[in-house]
Amino acid sequence: MFPMERINSSHYYTFFQSDKERCFYIDLGQKLVRLSFCQLLALRQKVWSINIEDHFDEDANPHGFEIVSLCNREHLFILNTLEVLDLKELLTGAFFLLDIAAQTPSLTSRA
Amino acid sequence: MKDIARQQMSIKVESMDMLNAQIQMEGRASASYLAMASWCDQRGYNQSAGFMYKQAAEEREHMMKIFKFVNDCGGNAISPAIESTNHDFSSLEEVFETALSQEIDVTKSINRIVAAAKKNSDFGVENFLQWFITEQLEEEKTMRDILDLFEIMGRDGIALKLIDERISVE
Numbered sequence: 001m002f003p004m005e006r007i008n009s010s011h012y013y014t015f016f017q018s019d020k021e022r023c024f025y026i027d028l029g030q031k032l033v034r035l036s037f038c039q040l041l042a043l044r045q046k047v048w049s050i051n052i053e054d055h056f057d058e059d060a061n062p063h064g065f066e067i068v069s070l071c072n073r074e075h076l077f078i079l080n081t082l083e084v085l086d087l088k089e090l091l092t093g094a095f096f097l098l099d100i101a102a103q104t105p106s107l108t109s110r111a
Numbered sequence: 112m113k114d115i116a117r118q119q120m121s122i123k124v125e126s127m128d129m130l131n132a133q134i135q136m137e138g139r140a141s142a143s144y145l146a147m148a149s150w151c152d153q154r155g156y157n158q159s160a161g162f163m164y165k166q167a168a169e170e171r172e173h174m175m176k177i178f179k180f181v182n183d184c185g186g187n188a189i190s191p192a193i194e195s196t197n198h199d200f201s202s203l204e205e206v207f208e209t210a211l212s213q214e215i216d217v218t219k220s221i222n223r224i225v226a227a228a229k230k231n232s233d234f235g236v237e238n239f240l241q242w243f244i245t246e247q248l249e250e251e252k253t254m255r256d257i258l259d260l261f262e263i264m265g266r267d268g269i270a271l272k273l274i275d276e277r278i279s280v281e
Binding site for chain 1: 112113114115116117119120122123124125127128185186187189
């Protein structure tokens with residue numbers, strides 16, 4: 001693996017960029033996941049479309065878990081409420097630092 | 112550090128999100144026009160039906176234009192899921208009133224994206240949407256002109272048939 005630069009860290013996760021490989025890595029604790037830019041956009045879309053309010057609704061999401069597949073179902077993660085929120089925070093910060101987000105990113109904009 | 116993300120995508124992620132929402136809206140508008148076309152077709156308003164079929168195709172074209180733009184800019188265009196389209200109308204006038212308010216909603220949404228793009232210095236998006244601003248002015252005018260016919264010619268019997276005959280499909 002080529003050297004990577006840490007872009008952003010949240011409570012549980014860390015986001016890296018590899019200049020040499022022209023890709024990104026997310027350390028999700030149990031696993032280090034390699035993502036191309038379009039895979040990163042797809043992950044962002046998936047995480048943003050999670051309705052966190054459902055986690056507090058017994059009928060909508062009784063167990064408070066989300067199954068998130070990454071990189072065209074190459075990886076599968078089961079995240080709890082705090083981990084989903086943490087991943088949202090990680091990605092919001094990362095996109096801001098990668099200079100493709102607006103000046104004032106908002107965690108709640110698509111939550 | 113290399114600017115890999117910026118090299119891959121020319122627009123801001125916020126613009127991409129808003130454009131994806133717009134894709135959804137245009138898709139919904141297309142489905143809604145199709146429902147209106149069906150209503151008109153079933154009641155013998157042939158010109159109006161033709162007009163609505165054309166509008167449905169146009170809205171889909173708009174959707175595709177934005178869809179392609181998002182992908183061309185390196186973004187992630189999302190194919191829209193269309194749910195619950197209204198098929199119930201009480202009159203031909205209500206069909207066109209619904210069409211006008213739908214167009215106004217689209218105009219407002221486009222304006223919001225342009226304003227946000229301006230604020231975020233995302234000038235490529237702002238420039239791309241200029242065509243849509245002009246297009247929406249035309250769309251609103253077309254619907255208003257048709258609704259004016261109801262004021263002029265009335266809302267009963269033969270008046271509806273005469274109005275229908277005046278709806279241009281071209």
